[in-house]
Amino acid sequence: MQRSDTQRKLGWLYFRVLAPLVLVVAAVSALSVASVHVLGAVRAYVGGESRWSKARSLAVQALRDYAASHDPADLARYHAALAVPQGDRQAREQLSQPMPDMALVQQGFLQGENHPEDIAAMVQLFRRLSWLPVFNQALSTWTHADALIAQLQMQAAMLSSQVKGADLAGQQRTLTHIQQIDRDLLQTENAFSARLAEASRQTVMALTLGITLSAILLTLTSGWLIHRSLRRQHAQHLARAELAAQAQAADKVAQAQRAFLSRLSHELRTPLNAILGFAQLLAMDQTEPATDTQRQRINLILQAGRQLRSLIEDVLDLTKVESGDMALTIERVDARELLNQSLLLVDSTRQQHGVEIVNAMASQPLWVMADARRLQQIFLNLLSNACKYNRPQGRVRIWAEERRPDATLIHIEDTGIGLRPDEIGQLFQPFRRMPTKAREVEGTGLGLYIVQQFIERMQGRIELRSEFGVGSCFTLSLPPAPHDDTQPTELG
Incomplete structure (x- = not known):
């Protein structure tokens, strides 16, 4: 019954x-x-x-x-x-x-x-x-x-x-x-x-x-x-x-x-x-x-x-x-190359909002253990947000640092409107958007929530530092890749 x-x-x-x-x-x-x-x-x-x-x-x-x-x-x-x-x-x-x-x-x-x-x-x-x-x-x-x-x-x-x-x-x-x-x-x-x-x-x-x-x-x-x-x-x-x-x-x-x-x-x-x-x-x-x-x-x-x-x-x-049901293929990936490709894809958004992007990453490859397609999706989301939520003639700066054997850090910092302390804790929840520009910028409030899920499934994490009126900095922490060729790992 x-x-x-x-x-x-x-x-x-x-x-x-x-x-x-x-x-x-x-x-x-x-x-x-x-x-x-x-x-x-x-x-x-x-x-x-x-x-x-x-x-x-x-x-x-x-x-x-x-x-x-x-x-x-x-x-x-x-x-x-x-x-x-x-x-x-x-x-x-x-x-x-x-x-x-x-x-x-x-x-x-x-x-x-x-x-x-x-x-x-x-x-x-x-x-x-x-x-x-x-x-x-x-x-x-x-x-x-x-x-x-x-x-x-x-x-x-x-x-x-x-x-x-x-x-x-x-x-x-x-x-x-x-x-x-x-x-x-x-x-x-x-x-x-x-x-x-x-x-x-x-x-x-x-x-x-x-x-x-x-x-x-x-x-x-x-x-x-x-x-x-x-x-x-x-x-x-x-x-x-x-x-x-x-x-x-x-x-x-x-x-x-x-x-x-x-x-x-x-x-x-x-x-x-x-x-x-x-x-x-x-x-x-x-x-x-x-x-x-x-x-x-x-x-x-x-x-x-x-x-x-x-x-x-x-x-x-x-x-x-x-x-x-999201299957990830964790393998040795050059994060610097993926980031360069992502910069090309968000260039129209950058031009639309009049933002300058400064890529301060080193010229040599930056090897991490991740799913290449999902990592690029993460880069596209963070870079797009850094442009859309920035101020006119603002700037986005990207740099990386290796902390072997613990993690490889990739920082994406903008000079946008920033967040208040009570807003930071809500940002990675579904359907939560920045109240200051929610009506001005298209979006669903799902992007950062999905980014966090992808990072955690790749054994990494994402952190945010933000100051209202100054800007925000997202930091991706990913497992560093070994120097030798490692076989891809399937995560179902």
């Missing part, structure tokens, strides 16, 4: 946590798919307008040739060219009906030389968005163009009769009318193109805004859920220490939560990559470049997505460390 109740509670927890995320991801996916279909349909109408314009031009030229040559073949060319706008008109008139004949719509668009694979999107755009003002204006322009085509047909029939009756004066008058209709058609085509372009711009703006809001909502919801889950996990760890009698049950709950949190983080990566990928496609679109406002919104999507991705990676590291 107790196990059944636990399973029901766990299932309800999964539902409450995943349901909002699924809804937001579904909304983002729907907006992405809708944007692709709408922009594809607009592109198809733009292509159709180009073919419509070409057919109109060929039809008018064929009538001029027929007036000059009296050759029936020129009149036949006119009728063949006019088949394109007539087909589009058939499709438009059917779609304007409450119950359109889709076979006639298909036939009309094909006669208008539209690609068969574009027709479905063109139909959906017409039926679902034609009520919008910008699309309705384009539809009115299209209707006016069809009326002008009807006038052109009347003049063509009159010209044919005048050619057969050898009425030269009448032919000249008719050609003048045809020339005027052709000018009106050209103006109408330009107006239709301009309204389609405006419709495309407004569509991109609306969809970009929708995706931006959805991405922000996804980021906030995910961050809040992960934050709440991790705080609950930490509280349960404390409860297990205080309530020894319930240790086994509490341990099972914590394992389930860690598994859920890891699964949730992995599941978030797929929609997040889709959001980032689609935002990058919008930013790189050269056919219809985004406006400055749209580009700012796209950058908001990318910034929020990258921040969420960083949070997910921190959460995955945290769950692996606390569950004991």
